[in-house]
Amino acid sequence: MRQLGVTDIKTPPMVLGGNVFGWTADRETSFALLDRFADAGGTLVDTADIYSNWVPGHRGGESEAVIGEWLRASGKRIGIATKVGFAPARGGQLDPAHIATACDASLKRLGVETIDLYYAHQDDEKVPQADVLAAFGKLIDAGKVRHIAASNFGAARLKSALDLAARDGLPHYRALQPEYNLVSRHRFEGELQDLCVQHNLGVLPYYGLASGFLTGKYRGKADLGKSVRGGRMAELLEGKGGQVLAAMDAVAAETGATLSQIALAWLAAQPGVTAPIASATSLAQLDELIAGWDLQLSKDQLDRLTAAGA
Numbered sequence: 001m002r003q004l005g006v007t008d009i010k011t012p013p014m015v016l017g018g019n020v021f022g023w024t025a026d027r028e029t030s031f032a033l034l035d036r037f038a039d040a041g042g043t044l045v046d047t048a049d050i051y052s053n054w055v056p057g058h059r060g061g062e063s064e065a066v067i068g069e070w071l072r073a074s075g076k077r078i079g080i081a082t083k084v085g086f087a088p089a090r091g092g093q094l095d096p097a098h099i100a101t102a103c104d105a106s107l108k109r110l111g112v113e114t115i116d117l118y119y120a121h122q123d124d125e126k127v128p129q130a131d132v133l134a135a136f137g138k139l140i141d142a143g144k145v146r147h148i149a150a151s152n153f154g155a156a157r158l159k160s161a162l163d164l165a166a167r168d169g170l171p172h173y174r175a176l177q178p179e180y181n182l183v184s185r186h187r188f189e190g191e192l193q194d195l196c197v198q199h200n201l202g203v204l205p206y207y208g209l210a211s212g213f214l215t216g217k218y219r220g221k222a223d224l225g226k227s228v229r230g231g232r233m234a235e236l237l238e239g240k241g242g243q244v245l246a247a248m249d250a251v252a253a254e255t256g257a258t259l260s261q262i263a264l265a266w267l268a269a270q271p272g273v274t275a276p277i278a279s280a281t282s283l284a285q286l287d288e289l290i291a292g293w294d295l296q297l298s299k300d301q302l303d304r305l306t307a308a309g310a
Contacts, residue, residue, distance in 0.1 A: 007146075011044045013276070014290070016034070016277075018045050018051065019047070021066040022058075034070045034074070046206075046277050048064075048083035049061055049084055049102055049106050082115055091126070103115070113144070129161050147174045150177070151177035151206075175203065175274070179205065180273075183210050183214065184210060193270075204275055208267050240309060248305065250304070264289065265292060266305050
């Protein structure tokens with residue numbers, strides 16, 4: 001188990017992604033996935049108030065609603081991380097009034113009294129950071145939120161929010177959710193990663209498997225039609241993706257691990273990272289990911305993977 005920064009949240013080296021619930025995983029499948037994850041020792045599921053509004057006929061909140069139904073039906077308990085601020089509000093994505101109403105709506109869909117980790121889903125320069133943090137502070141004071149976090153923030157804005165919180169006694173962001181994986185590293189490595197390590201922010205990266213590319217599913221142009229995401233893989237194949245897959249294949253031969261397990265183990269070993277977020281649409285996929293929780297790559301293996309994706 002790994003501790004998320006300075007919070008009391010502990011998690012194995014994977015957080016379950018809830019973006020698929022009510023979308024590519026129907027209600028029955030979602031319930032089975034949540035059962036298996038919780039029974040295996042998983043402690044945190046990641047969702048957002050906007051999931052899955054990109055689906056025709058959906059409005060957002062479908063994922064939270066499925067999780068809430070599972071909590072009531074199963075009687076099990078798991079930590080909830082959800083988000084606010086991706087959909088525009090009248091005064092900006094992180095308008096304080098919108099944060100308050102969105103939080104209440106998320107709590108109602110989830111059927112819980114408290115959100116364990118509540119994210120600003122993306123930065124919003126239209127709203128003063130002091131107002132955003134104060135709005136989150138009211139939720140904490142009311143017992144509706146335990147800890148707050150930032151998603152998709154750049155280093156400068158995250159640092160200014162942390163400095164402001166320290167100076168004015170406002171709530172601190174305790175975690176960061178960036179896009180980060182073996183073939184997409186520029187958004188996190190460097191100043192942002194150093195800032196998280198310095199302030200002991202727990203890092204929970206999304207797209208840990210690069211939308212499936214790092215499973216080895218896409219090896220050539222003939223593979224691009226295997227899923228709706230295939231079109232996005234051509235750029236990776238033409239870039240450094242091939243050499244990353246080759247390095248992963250070598251590590252797989254040495255360890256017997258799958259490429260998915262290797263991709264997440266590399267992430268979990270990076271400075272500042274608490275646990276990558278990964279989703280699954282079948283029990284077989286989830287079982288494969290869970291089986292990789294104990295995978296420890298050697299320094300040489302980590303270095304080779306890092307060099308391949310540099």
